[in-house]
Amino acid sequence: MKPPAFDYIAADSIAMAVKALAQAGDDAKIIAGGQSLVPMLNFRMLRPSVLVDINRIAGLDAIAETSEAIRVGALTRHYQLETSPLIARHLPVLSCAMTHVAHLAIRNRGTIGGSLAHADPAAELPMMALLLDAELHIASAAGERKVDARDFFLGALTVDLAAGEIITGVVLPKLPPRTGWGFEEVARRHGDFALAAVAATLTMSGSTIEQARIALTGVGPKALRAHEAEGLLIGQALEGGLIDRVIDAVRTTIEPETDLHASSDYRRHLAGVLAGRALAAAWRRAHESAA
Numbered sequence: 493m494k495p496p497a498f499d500y501i502a503a504d505s506i507a508m509a510v511k512a513l514a515q516a517g518d519d520a521k522i523i524a525g526g527q528s529l530v531p532m533l534n535f536r537m538l539r540p541s542v543l544v545d546i547n548r549i550a551g552l553d554a555i556a557e558t559s560e561a562i563r564v565g566a567l568t569r570h571y572q573l574e575t576s577p578l579i580a581r582h583l584p585v586l587s588c589a590m591t592h593v594a595h596l597a598i599r600n601r602g603t604i605g606g607s608l609a610h611a612d613p614a615a616e617l618p619m620m621a622l623l624l625d626a627e628l629h630i631a632s633a634a635g636e637r638k639v640d641a642r643d644f645f646l647g648a649l650t651v652d653l654a655a656g657e658i659i660t661g662v663v664l665p666k667l668p669p670r671t672g673w674g675f676e677e678v679a680r681r682h683g684d685f686a687l688a689a690v691a692a693t694l695t696m697s698g699s700t701i702e703q704a705r706i707a708l709t710g711v712g713p714k715a716l717r718a719h720e721a722e723g724l725l726i727g728q729a730l731e732g733g734l735i736d737r738v739i740d741a742v743r744t745t746i747e748p749e750t751d752l753h754a755s756s757d758y759r760r761h762l763a764g765v766l767a768g769r770a771l772a773a774a775w776r777r778a779h780e781s782a783a
């Protein structure tokens with residue numbers, strides 16, 4: 493099908509975009525990479541009267557470094573995240589995650605802002621924003637605000653974003669020294685959305701774990717952190733039966749749904765297996781980084 497008719501505004505600044513959004517009220521949609529929005533328009537799941545195109549806003553696709561963090565503009569394409577030397581150096585788990593997002597043609601167009609705003613329950617970027625304790629920067633005609641990723645994702649395709657608001661950037665704290673990471677995903681075919689995916693980081697202090705982070709996607713209405721499982725790892729070495737207890741805690745935390753692609757039980761089992769592999773990789777890399 494073809495999309496319903498809409499007016500089209502190509503904004504060349506954030507100020508122009510927020511003004512156009514404010515004038516259109518609830519009836520406008522931002523278009524970034526168009527990889528999720530255009531199919532929804534074509535299927536007539538959405539009928540906005542105005543599309544505000546943010547692709548011409550200069551600098552909105554910049555990746556920049558501060559002493560503590562990497563700031564990524566909302567229009568940064570998935571392929572930029574995948575290939576950025578800055579991301580590879582400071583957030584290698586994110587570089588790895590991006591290779592699992594769809595196919596190259598889609599990664600060339602899809603943006604971080606679009607993926608976070610869309611919040612598909614099986615998408616990689618919401619999970620990575622949670623894993624990395626990201627902070628989202630949001631602008632509107634009323635001004636600017638910041639929101640932590642943990643407060644941003646409300647449910648399937650539902651986020652803390654009002655009509656007229658635009659994500660302008662995402663701040664991702666650099667991984668601390670002596671941090672190892674793991675990323676594991678299973679999809680029916682490479683490039684499909686995940687049946688389940690798990691990302692983990694482990695930060696060492698001496699010979700034990702000081703900070704543990706475990707995030708999942710594809711196993712419920714929204715990406716999530718497995719806080720109880722993380723807590724089991726603090727002050728411990730990943731030895732003996734600990735990994736099995738952590739896997740059990742991950743499986744208890746999630747409530748996957750049965751759909752055409754996999755049963756709830758299969759997804760729960762898979763998430764545990766992937767968590768075990770991601771943690772083992774993180775543990776190995778944490779030791780390599782200390783060597």
Ligand SMILES: Cc1cc2nc3c(=O)[nH]c(=O)nc-3n(C[C@H](O)[C@H](O)[C@H](O)COP(=O)(O)OP(=O)(O)OC[C@H]3O[C@@H](n4cnc5c(N)ncnc54)[C@H](O)[C@@H]3O)c2cc1C
Nearest residue numbers: 522524525526527528529594602603605606609615616659
């Ligand atoms: C065949 C196919 C396979 C895919 N597989 C995967 C996959 O495996 N994993 C995965 O994560 N994704 C996958 N995707 C989705 C892809 O990653 C999209 O690019 C992404 O979800 C949306 O990004 P976008 O820039 O294209 O957003 P758009 O499609 O332009 O917009 C999506 C939504 O976000 C809003 N929006 C966009 N930018 C902003 C902003 N800056 N501020 C506020 N709101 C904004 C739009 O109004 C719209 O509601 C797939 C897509 C396709 C077509």
